[in-house]
Amino acid sequence: GAVVSQHPSWVICKSGTSVKIECRSLDFQATTMFWYRQFPKQSLMLMATSNEGSKATYEQGVEKDKFLINHASLTLSTLTVTSAHPEDSSFYICSARTGRFAEAFFGQGTRLTVV
Amino acid sequence: AQSVSQHNHHVILSEAASLELGCNYSYGGTVNLFWYVQYPGQHLQLLLKYFSGDPLVKGIKGFEAEFIKSKFSFNLRKPSVQWSDTAEYFCAVPSRGGYQKVTFGTGTKLQVIP
Numbered sequence: 001g002a003v004v005s006q007h008p009s010w011v012i013c014k015s016g017t018s019v020k021i022e023c024r025s026l027d028f029q030a031t032t033m034f035w036y037r038q039f040p041k042q043s044l045m046l047m048a049t050s051n052e053g054s055k056a057t058y059e060q061g062v063e064k065d066k067f068l069i070n071h072a073s074l075t076l077s078t079l080t081v082t083s084a085h086p087e088d089s090s091f092y093i094c095s096a097r098t099g100r101f102a103e104a105f106f107g108q109g110t111r112l113t114v115v
Numbered sequence: 116a117q118s119v120s121q122h123n124h125h126v127i128l129s130e131a132a133s134l135e136l137g138c139n140y141s142y143g144g145t146v147n148l149f150w151y152v153q154y155p156g157q158h159l160q161l162l163l164k165y166f167s168g169d170p171l172v173k174g175i176k177g178f179e180a181e182f183i184k185s186k187f188s189f190n191l192r193k194p195s196v197q198w199s200d201t202a203e204y205f206c207a208v209p210s211r212g213g214y215q216k217v218t219f220g221t222g223t224k225l226q227v228i229p
Contacts, residue, residue: 036219043219043221043222044205046217046218093159095159095217104217105161106159107158108157108158109158
């Protein structure tokens with residue numbers, strides 16, 4: 001199956017700093033990627049849809065200025081958590097689909113801890 | 116918008132017991148549905164998917180699910196679970212328009228006791 005790779009797998013940062021998470025599709029081109037957030041003992045919540053070459057589409061309640069998304073190429077999307085606070089600590093997961101009738105492939109996730 | 120609901124939040128079974136996890140969807144038109152599994156410490160993996168055709172879908176690792184339109188259900192089943200099936204299971208539905216985002220149910224944690 002298609003492979004989606006996320007980097008880093010885990011990161012610890014100080015409150016007030018910014019953190020960038022990368023999501024790459026290794027063996028296919030993804031015009032659209034998706035960013036999810038998973039709180040402990042909860043399901044995945046879609047944060048935003050990342051569109052190659054254009055602005056991301058954010059879900060209701062997600063601060064676009066806080067979670068900056070860039071989809072610079074057909075194989076790379078980045079999520080930057082700006083001015084991170086402890087409440088931003090979570091598990092962030094990206095995914096991409098290879099086509100309309102295809103399954104979504106997921107990255108391994110990034111555990112962010114803000115101290 | 117399409118959504119899915121999972122009734123069981125935490126299920127504990129002994130090895131060799133049969134499994135059925137409930138999933139109901141809300142959309143009344145043509146429906147596509149997924150079941151994903153997340154093993155401890157690992158990323159989400161697709162178990163099976165339904166797009167059309169035979170409503171009984173067989174997936175990996177002996178799992179199957181049946182799409183019952185009249186009941187708006189897509190329950191996941193396995194006749195005999197193993198300890199290695201301990202994981203969290205998510206029912207999911209892709210959106211029909213736009214960018215094909217996937218909406219997940221709340222998940223069901225399955226714990227299989229040896």
